[in-house]
Amino acid sequence: MTITTMLDYEFIRYGLICAVVVGLCAPTVGTFIVQRRLALLGDGLGHVAITGVAVGLLTSTQPLWTTLIATVSAAVITELLRTYSKASGDVALALMFYGGIAGGVFLTSLASDKGVANLHSYLFGSLMTTTREDAVAIGVGGAAVVVLMVLLLPWLSSISIDETYARASGVPVMALNMLLLCTAAVVVSVSMRVVGLLLVSALLVIPVVTAAQIGRSFKSTFVLAMIAGALVGGGGVVVSALLFVPAGATIVLLGIALFVLVTVAAALARLVSKNRRGGPAKADAISLSSAD
Template sequence: MEILETAFMQRALIAAVLVGITAPAIGVYLVQRRQALLGDGVGHVAMTGVGLGFLLSTNPIWMATLVSVAGAVAMELIRAYGRTRGDIALALLFYGGMAGGVMLVNVSDTGSTADLSSFLFGSLSTVSDADLTAIALLAGFVVLVTVGLRRQLFAVSQDEEFARVTGLPVRALNLLIAVTAAVTVSVAMRVVGLLLVSALMVVPVVAAQQLTRSFRATFALAVGIGVAVTLAGTTTSYYQDVPPGATIVLLAIGVFGLLAVLAAPLARRRAKAAEATVTGECGVPGVRVPRDDVTV
C-alpha cells in the first residue's frame, strides 16, 4: 500500500493507534465523573508547555506533559477545595495557559505560527521519531493506569463517598485520573491537536454507551471506536489532504450519530423486555429487579 511506503505515514499511523486507545481509555472515567471538558482545559494549559519547549529548544511533547500535569493537579485541587471562586480560578488557568503558550512560541527563536498550528490542530508530517518514542512511552503509562486500576478508578468515578468508606485513597485516585488525562493530552496533540483532543476522549465513549450496558463493554467498544476513527481519519487526511484532527473528530461524531439511530429501536425492545420480565417476576409493572452487572 502506498500509505505504508512513506516513513512519516508509518509514524503517523502508529501514533494514531496509540491515540485511539488512550483517549477513550481515560475518557470513560471522565464521562462517568461528568468532567467531559477536563481534556479541553488541560489542552489550553499544555500550550504553555509547547511554548516552553520551543523557547528552551527541548521536545515540546515532554515539556507539554510536565506543564499539563501541573495544570491538571491544580484543576483537581481547585475542584476539591474551591468554593464560589473556583470557576473563576479555572477560567484564569485555562486562558492564561493558552495565552502563555502563544506568547512563548512567538518570542522563541525556533517556533513559528506554522509550528503552533500543528500542535493546535494536529499534523501528520510533523510526527518525528523522537515524538513517536515519547508518545509510545506516555501511552504505555495511560494504558497501565486505566486498565490496571480500572476497578479502583471506576469506584471513585461512580461514587466518591462509597469509595472513601471502602478505604480507597480517593484523593490520590482523583489526582491520578487528572494526571492521566493530562498525559493523554500530550499523547494526542500531534495527531488530533490540543483544541480537539477532548472530543476524542468523550465522543467514542458516549457513542459506545448507545449500545452497551456495562462498564467493561463500554470501555472495550469505546477503545475500538477510537482506534477505528483515528486510523480512518489519518488515512483520509493523507489521501484527501484535509486536517487530521478535524477529520478524526467528525468521523467520531458520525459514528455517534449512527449508533444513536441504531440504538433507538434496541432501547425500546430492551424496555419492553425488562417490563415484561419485571411483571413476571414481581407481579407489579414498573418495579425493577436489581442487576448484577455494573452499568455506565
C-alpha cells in the same frame, strides 16, 4: 493514492501507529472523566498545553516534555484547588482555560515567526510530520496509560460512580483523583501531534459517549470506547491521506459520524425490541377481550 501505496510512506506508517495508540489510550481515561461530568477537562488541559508548547519553542526544548510538565502541574493544582479551596471544579477548569490561553499568547508573542508557525502544527495536529521518535514516545506513553487504567479500573470506577461512598469505604479518593488528572495530562501531551491541542478533548469524549449508547456495563463501555477510539484514529489517518485533508479534523469528524451512526442504530434496535415485546401482549389483550 491507494491504501497499499499509502503505507509505502514512512511518515504515514508512523502517523497511523500514533493515531491508533492515542485512539486506544484516550478513551480509557475519558471513560472516567465523562462519568464524572468533567468532559471539558481535556479542553482545559489543552489550553494549558499551549503554554507548554510555547515554552518549548522559546527554549529550543522538545515541546512534548515542556507540555507534559505544564499539563501535569496544572492537573495537580486543579485538584488541590478543588479539594482544599472554595473553588468548584468548574472554577478550576475556567482558571486553566484563561491561564493557558494567556500564557500561550504571551510566550508565543516573544517567539520568532518560525516559532509561531511551529505552534500552528501543535494546535491543529500534524501527523504527516510524525517521526520515529514521536511514534516511540507516543507508543510508550500510550501503553503506560492503558496498563495503568486497566489495573486501576475497579477503584477508578468506584470513585467515578459514587465518590462519597468510595471515600467512606476507605478508597484513597484524593490520590486516585490526582492520578486520573495527571494521566489525562499525559494523554493530552501525547495526543497533540495527532489531533491538535484545540481538538484533543474530542478523543477523550466522543469514543466514550459512542460506546455508552450500546455498552451495558461500565466495563463493556470501557472496552467498546477503546475499540471505537482505535477505529476512529486509524480510519481518520487513512481518509486524510487519501483525500489530502488535515488528519486531526478528519479524526474528529469521523468520530462524530460514528457517534451519530451508533446512536441511530441503537435507538432503532430499542424501538424494534419494544414493538416485539408489545405486539404479542397487545394481541393477547384483544383476544381476551373478545373472549369475554
